[in-house]
Amino acid sequence: MTENQSTAPQGDSAPSRRALIGWGGAGLAFGAVAAGGAMAAARSGGDDPVPAAESGGAVPFHGTHQAGVATPVQDRLHFAAFDVKTDDRAEFVRMLKDWTDAARRMTAGDTVGDGAYGGVAEAPPDDTGEALGLKPSRLTLTIGFGPSFFEHFGLADRRPEALVDLPRFPGDNLDRGRTGGDLCVQACADDPQVAVHAIRNLARIGFGKVAIRWSQLGFGKTSSTTPDAQTPRNLMGFKDGTRNIAGTETGRLDRFVWAADSDHGPKSAWMTAGSYLVARRIRMNIETWDRTSLQEQEDVFGRSKGEGAPAGRAKEHDAPFLKAMKPDAHVRLAHPDSNDGVTILRRGYSFTDGTDGLGRLEAGLFFLAYQRDPRKGFIPLQRRLSATDALNEYIQHVGSAVFAVPPGVRDKGDWWGRTLFSEEA
Numbered sequence: 214m215t216e217n218q219s220t221a222p223q224g225d226s227a228p229s230r231r232a233l234i235g236w237g238g239a240g241l242a243f244g245a246v247a248a249g250g251a252m253a254a255a256r257s258g259g260d261d262p263v264p265a266a267e268s269g270g271a272v273p274f275h276g277t278h279q280a281g282v283a284t285p286v287q288d289r290l291h292f293a294a295f296d297v298k299t300d301d302r303a304e305f306v307r308m309l310k311d312w313t314d315a316a317r318r319m320t321a322g323d324t325v326g327d328g329a330y331g332g333v334a335e336a337p338p339d340d341t342g343e344a345l346g347l348k349p350s351r352l353t354l355t356i357g358f359g360p361s362f363f364e365h366f367g368l369a370d371r372r373p374e375a376l377v378d379l380p381r382f383p384g385d386n387l388d389r390g391r392t393g394g395d396l397c398v399q400a401c402a403d404d405p406q407v408a409v410h411a412i413r414n415l416a417r418i419g420f421g422k423v424a425i426r427w428s429q430l431g432f433g434k435t436s437s438t439t440p441d442a443q444t445p446r447n448l449m450g451f452k453d454g455t456r457n458i459a460g461t462e463t464g465r466l467d468r469f470v471w472a473a474d475s476d477h478g479p480k481s482a483w484m485t486a487g488s489y490l491v492a493r494r495i496r497m498n499i500e501t502w503d504r505t506s507l508q509e510q511e512d513v514f515g516r517s518k519g520e521g522a523p524a525g526r527a528k529e530h531d532a533p534f535l536k537a538m539k540p541d542a543h544v545r546l547a548h549p550d551s552n553d554g555v556t557i558l559r560r561g562y563s564f565t566d567g568t569d570g571l572g573r574l575e576a577g578l579f580f581l582a583y584q585r586d587p588r589k590g591f592i593p594l595q596r597r598l599s600a601t602d603a604l605n606e607y608i609q610h611v612g613s614a615v616f617a618v619p620p621g622v623r624d625k626g627d628w629w630g631r632t633l634f635s636e637e638a
Contacts, residue, residue, distance in 0.1 A: 431562025
């Protein structure tokens, strides 16, 4: 988690879709305290507002920024990291255009291409069909490019300076099978089947050009970009993200989340209005935590478990008095006042993936953090937390990746990654 005020994450007719079906589990986003809240409007990258509370509604796909960053956080996640499998630049660009068209249709509640049935009987259908009859469920699809992506297609000089390889932090126990990736797609929705359908169809369209390297399902959002709603809780039972950046705070988003012209040279101008995503799979030692006294649990976080109030305060949203907390309390170490104002936007999810063969629950937080520059956001924050945070006794980072998230798709003639591949960008 991260106690960061700034920390610490179309088409034609839409067939109906089922909403709000879940996987199970819960999660956390170590590093920020976010206010919960039901915002009256959702935004696609901060552009056109749409009703957020509308059950199963669609989030606009087009905008200055990609949806799925500052958009009100949905309840379910399917995240996939891909490796590039082709050397043919034109073929890959064609895939990105096909992906964009499919994403545009799926986020509106439409099927991919000509649909799941009714076409040529001797050919596979364009859509896999498991989302037929389901609503859009506020599906958002967000693409990003990893550091290794720029080894392909002669794009080395277009890798932004801010897209650094993450260092190895103390306590990391990274699984290579859950780390890295040339590119990623984050699918968020209020129906897990809608999110899974989206990733499944993009993987099918990309067959032969890309292959999934690893993926993660998530449920139970652990942070919110709508600060009027109830603050969500992580699997440790604590409110998480009390002071996260809100999707309506355009000034803070510009300052801490969206990349600006001044952040890079001409070769990386394609990232203007984009952001940088850090993804970390954080396993929680649930069984150890569950045998820990309430007092120690509250000391570890620096907040009360019931109200979520900072140590020495009465209410969740009271200003924290950091010196009232233990020196190694998570909130104290992660707070912007302890980190020269470091602030990130979190969109983490809980996960449970069965047991580990020893009867221990394979569960934790899939941490997703967006920021303007990882060198000034996640990296210095995690260095501090990994060194002295009392929470480290109960968690371990087991997966890691970083991606450059380009700006949004402007209109029906635009496509994911166009600014990166266009010479005039």
